[in-house]
Amino acid sequence: MDVNHFGSIVTVLSLLIIVSNAVVVVVLVLMILKNRSASLCFVLNLAVADMLVGFTCFGTAVIVLTRQDFTASRELCMLRISLIISPSAASILTMVSVAFDRFLAIKLPLQYCRLMLDKMVALIIVCLWTVALIIGFLPVIIRQLQPKEYNGTCTLFSIINPKYIIIVFCSCFLPASLIFVYFYSVILKIAYSHTRQILESERISAVSSPAPPPRCHIRDVKAVRIIGILVGCFMVAWTPFFIATSVQACCTKCQLYTTIEDYLWLLSLCNSLLNPLIYSYWQKDVRKKVLQLCCVAKPRISPTRCVTRWETIKTQNPGAERGTEGELPVSCAAIGTVSYCTTNTPNGT
Numbered sequence: 001m002d003v004n005h006f007g008s009i010v011t012v013l014s015l016l017i018i019v020s021n022a023v024v025v026v027v028l029v030l031m032i033l034k035n036r037s038a039s040l041c042f043v044l045n046l047a048v049a050d051m052l053v054g055f056t057c058f059g060t061a062v063i064v065l066t067r068q069d070f071t072a073s074r075e076l077c078m079l080r081i082s083l084i085i086s087p088s089a090a091s092i093l094t095m096v097s098v099a100f101d102r103f104l105a106i107k108l109p110l111q112y113c114r115l116m117l118d119k120m121v122a123l124i125i126v127c128l129w130t131v132a133l134i135i136g137f138l139p140v141i142i143r144q145l146q147p148k149e150y151n152g153t154c155t156l157f158s159i160i161n162p163k164y165i166i167i168v169f170c171s172c173f174l175p176a177s178l179i180f181v182y183f184y185s186v187i188l189k190i191a192y193s194h195t196r197q198i199l200e201s202e203r204i205s206a207v208s209s210p211a212p213p214p215r216c217h218i219r220d221v222k223a224v225r226i227i228g229i230l231v232g233c234f235m236v237a238w239t240p241f242f243i244a245t246s247v248q249a250c251c252t253k254c255q256l257y258t259t260i261e262d263y264l265w266l267l268s269l270c271n272s273l274l275n276p277l278i279y280s281y282w283q284k285d286v287r288k289k290v291l292q293l294c295c296v297a298k299p300r301i302s303p304t305r306c307v308t309r310w311e312t313i314k315t316q317n318p319g320a321e322r323g324t325e326g327e328l329p330v331s332c333a334a335i336g337t338v339s340y341c342t343t344n345t346p347n348g349t
Helices: 003-035 038-067 074-107 109-115 118-136 162-208 217-250 257-269 271-281 284-297 303-316
Strands: none
Touching: 003 038, 003 257, 003 271, 003 284, 038 074, 038 118, 038 271, 074 109, 074 118, 074 162, 074 271, 118 162, 162 217, 217 257, 217 271, 257 271
16 A cells, blocks of 8 residues: 555544544543443543554554655664554453453342452553553563564564464454453343343233333343444454464465555554444443533533433433333443343232
């Protein structure tokens, strides 16, 4: 790919990543100060990691567009690549921690708030970033992971030994993918089970009571759909990159460098743009907060009008704000959390 085209694409993509994740960071900080939710802390860490990915890639794109080439000294190139890999690894590991958080909230709803205390959340985040920095700067620590010769062109394979790709694939991406898929498959199974139970409860209520039964299972179906999108986007964005780089590392005669560095890396970069949309904007509380910020930012739109619109929605659907009876507390809420609903019988039990 042409240097100008590549630099322009990375610049635009990096700016989108920075802006979208910056909005999420502001909203989540305000919500955490108010609710002190463990789930939001993990999503905040994910947004920070993705925003750092955007900053490092934007700096690289600016240098490339300014110099019109990919040349750099060996030390500067090594630092640049390490700074790109570290937040990317942190983003992947944070997605696993988010999956773990959702898994606990669904599997152990009664013990969740007792297990996920502030100290535990802080410990997980510190360990996560420590591992991510070790992964990113591993070629700096272990000189054998750097090639003996460097031609001055700063690319992934020119500054890093192919063995490093195998190490990252086996120690980071593969375990993370398996854990990620396992956690969300369990959540999917629980959501499906509760959907069947709620549908059966509605059927019985429809026969025994003339009152319309609650349509709680719609939220479960939505949770299942979000889970599928989460797993799908993660696998689609990262799997081609790691498979191609592993093949290139094992096959010295293969010439996949251009495809990996010009196209597949951009595809994996898109995951940092999708994360704030999937993990944050689709969550009702975050979406409401973003709407409030937009009302404040645009003088032409009255905040009273937005509040009136929300009150209208609450009037039409009284359960939209308070949730359904028996649902997990707001402090323990998580994307993909299954609704635990009960159906009132005629005798009021």
